Amino acid sequence: MSDGRVRPYFTTRGLIPENQETPIHFLRGSIFDKGYWFLRNHFQYPDLTINSGNLLITGAVKKAFIIKLEQLKTLPSKTITVPLICAGNQRAEFRPKVYGEQWEEGAVSQGVWTGVPLKDLLGVSGLEENALEVVFTGADRGTTPNVDEAVLYERSLPMNKALHPDTMVAYEYNGQPIPFKHGYPLRLIVPNWYGMASVKWLQKITVVAQPYEGPFQTDDYVYYPDPHTDEGKSPVTTIRVNSIIQQPLDHSIIDEGAHVIVGLAWSGEGQIEEVEISFDKGNTWEAVTLAQDQTKRYAWTEWQYNWTTPGKGTFTIQTRAKDSDGNVQPEREYWNRKGYGYNAIYRINVKVE
Structure with a gap:
């Protein structure tokens, strides 16, 4: 590169469809350039048309309508910093191993999104009394293992999450139009939920009066704690x-x-309220130094710890985080057969010479 810096490469997890892992270990800062956003796709990229910037809002509403991208940009907007984290991030760490893209730690990225709150658009359409969920349809389509004919990528949100003031239809990322591979021209952004909820290439919003049961809602993105049956299953969300x-x-x-x-x-x-570090396999823990911007309520937290090695040898370093709701990283992961939501205490081994 012309600036002389060494730039790390993505780790390719798949090409058809394209799935690329961010070189997370080498990146610093709270905002990632579009060139370092991980890529997660279920299908090949969609073909966009002149009408791809038109968003249809329909279903159990009092007034269905189509809004164009140019019109959307004239509405009151908000800008928020949001990380998007693949539900399968760290899938490679599950024991026993599970099938699926073998993500390590790099199916995560963070940026600044600008768009219109979804509740404002639903306010224009008006909700029918029996409105229960909101379904979001992207332009990408293909076949899945359980469905022979091509389907569009669709997901739903419960009404309370759809009407959250920070759930938005975004049209900008880091002050620029959303890159094509990340959902241009419109993308749903759902703070606090795993990335599968933030539907790319958004083309239709449908309010429904019954639970939505599409394949990416009731088959994929579901925790299955039993290796052979559906007993105890629950949806992947937060x-x-x-x-x-x-x-x-x-x-x-x-x-x-x-x-x-x-x-x-x-x-x-x-x-994040606290991150602790251990050098004796969890017998004792010390607090690290957090770097937080309290104005960015959804942003991840950068942290650091100054360590002076006690001598030569091999060392296990572990970290665990605690949030303001009292949730703490567990000693062991919550195993599930599709490999979602890995969050066990993080550990590495280093050798000091």
Whole structure:
């Protein structure tokens, strides 16, 4: 690159459809450039047309209407910093192993989104008394293992989440039009929920009077705790409290002396209140230093810890985060056969020479 900096590459998890993992361990800062956003797709990219910027709002509403992108931009907007985290992030860590894209820690990114609150658009249409959920349809389509014919990517939100003041129809990312691969021209943004809820290439919003049961609602993005049956299943929704170490890397060799351990923490239930670190396999814990902007209620938390190595040898470093609602990273992950929501205490091993 012309600026002389070394730029890390994505880790390819799939090409058809394209799934690329962000080099999270090498990136610093709270906002990611579009070039470093992870890519998660279920199908190949859609073909956009001149009408792709038209958004239809229909269903159990008093007045269905179509709003064009240019019209949407004239409405009162808001701008919020939101991380998007794939529900399958860290799937590679599950034991026993599970099937699916073997994401490590890099199916996460964060940026600044600008758009119109969904509740304002639904306010224009007016909700019928029997309105129960809101279904969001993207332009991407394809087949799934359980459906032979092509389907569109669709997800629904319960009415209380759809009407949350920060659930928005976004048209800008980091002050620019949303990049095509991340949902241009319109993308739903759902703070605090895993990324599958933030439907890309949004083309239709349908208010329904009955529970939505599409394949990405009732088959995928469901926790199945039993390896063989559907007993105890529950929907994947809110991001679980988590922390990761960005540097040093797992199984790296470092010199004796002073080191700065850095990482990230996030939660969907509340803001990060504390991150602790352990060097004795969890027998004792120490608090790290948090870097937080209290004005950004959804943003992840950067943290660091100054460590002076006690001598040569091998060391296990663990971290755990706690949020303002009292949620703490567990010792072991919540195993489920599709590999969603991994958030066990984070651990790496390093060798000091």
